[in-house]
Amino acid sequence: MREFETTFIVQPEISDEGLQAIRARLDGVLERHGAVRLMCDDLGRKRLAYEIRRFQKGHYLELHYLDGGPVVPEIERALRLDDSVLRFLTVQVSRHVEDIEKRKAEAAALEEERARKAAERAAREVEEEAARAAQEARGDEPPREPDREDDSDSADADEEE
């Protein structure tokens, strides 16, 4: 069994349910093809180094799994079909994993820890967002403009012209 790691970027304005749906779909793909799911880590919203489809931020996720290889194209196909996925990259982490159960346990522990951190980070982000909104409401100096105000392309084009 080889270990693979697929990192992918989801568009930043996605709802929590949408994110969960993507995760569930990928888990389904893994299960259908008999791969061992190790963990799915939420790396949070990060600023992109360059715009992708006019988004300046992206929600990064990282999926680890064990398989002989045939699931990789399936996973990538699922990601490609999803409109809210901006980018993905699959990397082979390890050529051969001997003790699957042990690796599984390690990954599960790590996932739990990372999930906790992600939750903390999410809470912090919400707090910051609220603070910024409050500041804006008070009529202070307007903070940096939001990443993307509108989904419709026509509105964006009007602004830029």
Added chain:
Amino acid sequence: MSGMGMGGPGYDRDHDRDHDREDSQSVKSRLRARARKKARRQKKKGGFLRRKVCRYCADPALPIDYKDQKTLRLFVSETGKMIPRRISGNCARHQRPLAIAIKRARLLAMLPFTGQGL
């Protein structure tokens, strides 16, 4: 560039053999020679020359990870280009995977292909 200036057309016609030798010298070796020269000059001036050490050799625990934006940024110029070994001091063994990691990070928009990216 100063290195090229020496091999001007008039110079070459008079010294055919010199011309051949200069041509066979690669751009990289010329750059390296210049770096050596600079180091020598600095030494002479009494300035201390810090020996460059590969960061990854100095700390074997430091993993080369394409998701580690902060560390990768150290090895990329302001314009997003990879910094050559000759400048960063990395050893060949670590520069190779590092280059791959930088390219992967670019694909995932963690590093810019060009420009500042922030």
